[in-house]
Amino acid sequence: MFWIGYDIGSSSIKAALINDENGNVVDTAQYPKVEMQIRSPKSGWGEQDPESWWENLCIATQQLLKNTEVDTREIKGIGISYQMHGLVLVDKEQKILRPSIIWCDSRAVDTGEHLFEKAGTEKCERQLLNSPGNFTLSKLKWVKENEPELYKRVDKFMLPGDYIAMKLTGAITTTPSGLSEGIAWDFTKHAPADWLFAEAGIHTDLIPELVPTFSDQGSVTQQAAEQTGLTKGISVMYRAGDQPNNALALNVFKPGEIAATGGTSGVVYAISDQIRTKESTRINSFAHVNHDENAPRIGKMLCINGTGIQYSWMRNQLTDAMDYGAMNALAEEVTIGSDGLMILPFGNGAERMLRNRNLGSSMNGINFNIHQQKHLFRAALEGIAFSFVYGLQILQGDGIELTTIKAGNDNLFRSAVFSNTIATLVGKNISITETTGSVGAARAAAYAAGAFASFDEATATDKVEHVYKPLSEKKEDYQKAYDKWKECLEEKLATFK
Secondary structure, three states: EEEEEEOOOOOOOEEEEEEOOOOOEEEEEEEEOOOOOOOOOOOOOEOOOHHHHHHHHHEEEHHHHHHHHHHHHOOOOOOOOOOOOOEEEEEEOEEEEEOOOOOOOOOHHHHHHHHHHHHHHHHHHHHOOOOOOOHHHHHHHHHHHHOOHHOOOOEEEHHHHHHHHHOOOHHOOEEEHHHHHHHOOEEEOOEOOOOHHHHHHHHHOOOEEEEEOEEOOOOOHHHHHHHHOOOOEEEEEEEEHHHHHHHHHHHOOOOOOOEEEEEEOOOEEEOOOOOOOOOEEEOOOEEEEEEEOOOEEEEEEEEOOOOOHHHHHHHHHOOOOOHHHHHHHHHHOOOOOOHHHHEEEEEOOOEHHHHHEEEEEEEEOOOOOOOOHHHHHHHHHHHHHHHHHHHHHHHHHOOOOOOEEEEEEEOOOOOOOHHHHHHHOOOOOEEEEEOOOOHHHHHHHHHOOOOOOOEEEEEEEEEEEEOOOOOHHHHHHHHHHHHHHOOOOHHHHHHOH
């Protein structure tokens, strides 16, 4: 039997097919090949058309089925991973009412801060483990306040993965994990935070039906089968946001384990068994995929918006289509600290770990007589790595006892400059495993259906591609460079208004 997984990103839609004999990947597909557009009608906004996600998923599925020539009747389940925190609105006919306000959109920062104060900061921290911030419920409140006529037509609000599940099954549902990522879940009541909806002036009728993360969440309709090439009746068995799902794909389930990613944004996602936080305005605490009322598993997530997007920007602006491997090789020619050149990588909207300040990116200490293209590359990688370390220190201050760091083999973690900087400064190995979110989602669907007895079994064929170990002999050099960068950051923050 086979299982299919989807990863609904803001750059592209990825699909993977696995078998359940050993969890091996049969094939993968991705569409489009170039990054999907993120529209920004105003500074700090980020929107995408949900229908484009569905159209691209259909194309990716058709490509996957054509390449594998698998009998679609042997595909037994679907798993969905998706970009977190987005807002999708539909009417009673399941028609989209406006473009999705996606994860990197900053418009609801003030809305969330006002809601935080109105609802009570202590109550939010105790029961939500978060401030409402710039997340899904705050975005919905922004629509209510700024687009009232459109808001009147809203039947349900959804996260991006909920929308894809709706297109596949015709049912509008969500999960506790999903509501927690939208800052709409009460961890003390183990239910939607109805009191926060009341404070926001939003009726709880807009919340979709709740289904467990691992469960039969509906089956593929005839219409969806015709559009995708799948067989009618295949069950959707799993759904989670991309960062909890990335942790799942890396087999990160235990307290102290960390899953890290370095894509368009950078994420540090740490597992805790404690339902508490003292950093509700700088990090987020979500129900992890294996969270249970009687065995808490909280994913403490720290997101840095300006990571891979900065390196991509640098590649597009400063090179003639140079590949990342060549950029990384040039960066390795430069000494630790980039000869005094420092880059703050915060040019992709408000940064939650900086208390929702939109600091912007900046180059500091540039010397026209010394610094070359290769210095810019190294300073970019170091700046991103230093921001990861800065975030890890926040997590450690919030009670995380770091045991292991695992990452997928994405562009940033392929860089020795980037990975060695983090490993050396935090004093932990970084294990790189070749896996993807779509593969993890497919395995999760199989696990949910009982095809694997454990997730250890589902990931047994994964191999650690590389381990970056702390470079103890260079620790002092790395520490000096980081301290100088951190001083630069704090000076900027002190003068930022």
